[in-house]
Amino acid sequence: MADSIYVGRSGVDVGSGGNFTTATASLTVERGTLDANNLYIAYKQGTNGSYADRGTVTLKSNVTMTVNHNVALAFRNNVTNGPVAPIGALAVNDNATLNVGGNLTHGDGAVSTLSLAGGTINMIGNGNVYAYGLAGFGTLAGANNITVTNNFVVGPAGAAGTLNLGGNLTLANPFPIVFDLGPTNTPGSGIMTF
Numbered sequence: 001m002a003d004s005i006y007v008g009r010s011g012v013d014v015g016s017g018g019n020f021t022t023a024t025a026s027l028t029v030e031r032g033t034l035d036a037n038n039l040y041i042a043y044k045q046g047t048n049g050s051y052a053d054r055g056t057v058t059l060k061s062n063v064t065m066t067v068n069h070n071v072a073l074a075f076r077n078n079v080t081n082g083p084v085a086p087i088g089a090l091a092v093n094d095n096a097t098l099n100v101g102g103n104l105t106h107g108d109g110a111v112s113t114l115s116l117a118g119g120t121i122n123m124i125g126n127g128n129v130y131a132y133g134l135a136g137f138g139t140l141a142g143a144n145n146i147t148v149t150n151n152f153v154v155g156p157a158g159a160a161g162t163l164n165l166g167g168n169l170t171l172a173n174p175f176p177i178v179f180d181l182g183p184t185n186t187p188g189s190g191i192m193t194f
Helices: none
Strands: 002-009 024-029 033-044 054-059 064-067 071-076 087-093 097-100 104-106 111-123 129-141 145-154 163-165 168-171 177-179
Touching: 033 087, 071 111, 071 129, 087 097, 104 111
Parallel strands: 002 033, 024 054, 033 064, 033 071, 054 087, 064 097, 071 104, 087 111, 097 111, 104 129, 111 129, 129 145, 129 163, 145 168, 145 177
Antiparallel strands: 002 024, 002 054, 033 054, 071 087
């Protein structure tokens, strides 16, 4: 078991007013189990003007990952550390499962994507989900509240799909919701009849 896993973390403060180190990292896990207390994806630390950090975590196949406390996507220190935002992505695909004991959050002033492609996210501690973007098909279960601020896409690109959400869904800003009703939109095909 790991205490904290960082995937894409900037360098620490070494001065003020400058740009320091950038981090870009990816973690893909396919089989077995992984257990950690906290998971940080694209973690921009300190108060310096470090460049944007990029982090991607992909869970696929039949892996089970348990995060006992919190998952932080594109963490940014109160939007005080420079104008460039961290960019984080978390994908739970296939039959993969992510169990989260705390909250799954997105940093203010940052960009992140939470995507499902057949996987399951279980909020086992009834925590909150706060996401910049939520997309795909699969299950997000057990959440107290699910808040999406910028992008909501149901199903895979170009096809109908089901996104099961277990929690109160709030779309925090005005933005279009994208989804397909079926494989065709030809009049008279039974899907979209005019």
